[in-house]
Amino acid sequence: xxxxxxxxxxxxxxxxxxxxxxxxxxxxxxxxxxxxxxxxxxxxxxxxxxxxxxxxxxxxxxxxxxxxxxxxxxxxxxxxxxxxxxxxxxxxxxxxxxxxxxxxxxxxxxxxxxxxxxxxxxxxxxxxxxxxxxxxxxxxxxxxxxxxxxxxxxx
Amino acid sequence: xxxxxxxxxxxxxxxxxxxxxxxxxxxxxxxxxxxxxxxxxxxxxxxxxxxxxxxxxxxxxxxxxxxxxxxxxxxxxxxxxxxxxxxxxxxxxxxxxxxxxxxxxxxxxxxxxxxxxxxxxxxxxxxxxxxxxxxxxxxxxxxxxxxxxxxxxxxxxxxxxxxxxxxxxxxxxxxxxxxxxxxxxxxxxxxxxxxxxxxxxxxxxxxxxxxxxxxxxxxxxxxxxxxxxxxxxxxxxxxxxxxxxxxxxxxxxxxxxxxxxxxxxxxxxxxxxxxxxxxxxxxxxxxx
Numbered sequence: 414x415x416x417x418x419x420x421x422x423x424x425x426x427x428x429x430x431x432x433x434x435x436x437x438x439x440x441x442x443x444x445x446x447x448x449x450x451x452x453x454x455x456x457x458x459x460x461x462x463x464x465x466x467x468x469x470x471x472x473x474x475x476x477x478x479x480x481x482x483x484x485x486x487x488x489x490x491x492x493x494x495x496x497x498x499x500x501x502x503x504x505x506x507x508x509x510x511x512x513x514x515x516x517x518x519x520x521x522x523x524x525x526x527x528x529x530x531x532x533x534x535x536x537x538x539x540x541x542x543x544x545x546x547x548x549x550x551x552x553x554x555x556x557x558x559x560x561x562x563x564x565x566x567x568x
Numbered sequence: 569x570x571x572x573x574x575x576x577x578x579x580x581x582x583x584x585x586x587x588x589x590x591x592x593x594x595x596x597x598x599x600x601x602x603x604x605x606x607x608x609x610x611x612x613x614x615x616x617x618x619x620x621x622x623x624x625x626x627x628x629x630x631x632x633x634x635x636x637x638x639x640x641x642x643x644x645x646x647x648x649x650x651x652x653x654x655x656x657x658x659x660x661x662x663x664x665x666x667x668x669x670x671x672x673x674x675x676x677x678x679x680x681x682x683x684x685x686x687x688x689x690x691x692x693x694x695x696x697x698x699x700x701x702x703x704x705x706x707x708x709x710x711x712x713x714x715x716x717x718x719x720x721x722x723x724x725x726x727x728x729x730x731x732x733x734x735x736x737x738x739x740x741x742x743x744x745x746x747x748x749x750x751x752x753x754x755x756x757x758x759x760x761x762x763x764x765x766x767x768x769x770x771x772x773x774x775x776x777x778x779x780x781x782x783x784x785x786x787x788x789x790x791x792x793x794x795x796x797x798x799x800x801x802x803x804x805x806x807x808x809x810x811x812x813x814x815x816x817x818x819x820x821x822x823x824x825x826x827x828x829x830x831x832x833x834x835x836x837x838x839x840x841x842x843x844x845x846x847x848x849x850x851x852x853x854x855x856x
Binding site: 415431432433435438454455456459462468469470471473474475476478479522525526529539540541543544 | 569570571572573574575576578598601602605606608609610618620622646669670671672673675676756757758
């Protein structure tokens with residue numbers, strides 16, 4: 414076991430984790446933050462996307478021990494309890510989700526995309542979202558949600 | 569889909585890492601983990617000890633001189649992509665990085681990790697080969713330099729010995745009147761290429777003075793196209809027969825057929841992507 418200190422959504426946690434435990438499982442099992450979803454567990458689907466030290470990353474492709482000393486933001490940390498972010502509101506407005514399994518990763522990726530590029534064009538949105546797979550609702554609603562969120566955040 | 573148990577080591581210097589790598593049992597260095605962790609999760613590989621290079625400052629440096637840019641093996645792909653001075657000095661690297669995975673992958677994936685992994689369909693090994701990059705390598709018996717031409721031996725296999733670590737990659741700078749282009753065909757943005765090319769052209773006194781064509785997805789390693797390069801050199805940019813360049817570049821290659829594409833498809837499309845990339849590289853070189 415390895416001892417790590419990790420800041421998650423602003424709270425400092427000291428944990429003892431197996432080195433082989435991926436960050437997503439540390440978040441879900443040790444911290445009970447089950448909003449981060451695991452789809453493929455090998456870096457293809459993007460459902461487990463979280464923000465580590467400002468970078469959107471796949472939490473299935475990083476071991477918890479590698480996040481020792483890092484600051485992590487999960488889907489639970491993006492908004493306050495009773496208010497949706499512009500990205501979350503846009504996903505609801507445009508039916509950007511159906512079953513919802515991919516949604517946490519989508520919302521985190523959209524947030525990171527717009528943080529880096531507040532006014533992306535269509536090609537940049539499509540490329541930026543190409544690392545997140547949705548298997549039921551299709552992508553048009555999600556793309557419309559990104560456009561609305563970009564506008565809402567700029568006003 | 570959970571990796572097998574391993575011991576985790578976090579060395580703070582190259583010497584410590586090399587010494588850890590020389591120990592008993594199956595040991596492996598961990599760079600960005602974007603290729604290694606998936607195969608560990610699928611239990612295709614398992615190690616007694618994983619040696620994480622993330623705390624070694626020497627491996628994260630970017631140094632640019634008049635004639636070369638040296639990129640530490642642990643420089644993240646996203647860091648390199650956003651490093652304006654590096655992308656201006658080695659435009660082919662910056663152009664290729666936009667094709668590597670997705671931005672979430674590039675936020676963790678490293679330059680050295682991709683090159684040491686040596687996937688024959690990956691962009692960065694082909695860029696290293698096309699630019700005649702030098703690989704700086706450290707082992708227990710000291711440090712050495714391996715040229716890109718000698719580095720890539722076969723699929724996922726390089727000239728790195730079991731106890732050696734890739735520490736940095738030195739890319740030559742081509743200077744003014746050079747142009748570069750990366751073209752690839754993949755099913756979706758961010759996927760590995762079915763076939764692709766990374767090209768460079770330099771014009772001097774109105775004629776092509778230097779040409780380099782790197783190919784990926786066309787064999788068990790990244791490849792060069794020396795006959796097509798020879799056709800370009802000495803030619804006036806306006807007289808280049810692009811069709812001949814493309815067909816010559818893939819002429820005697822025998823790419824594999826797999827679930828993604830047949831060998832014939834790879835050759836036919838490969839000739840076209842080379843022609844397109846050379847066109848763009850020449851246009852960029854002519855702009856100065």
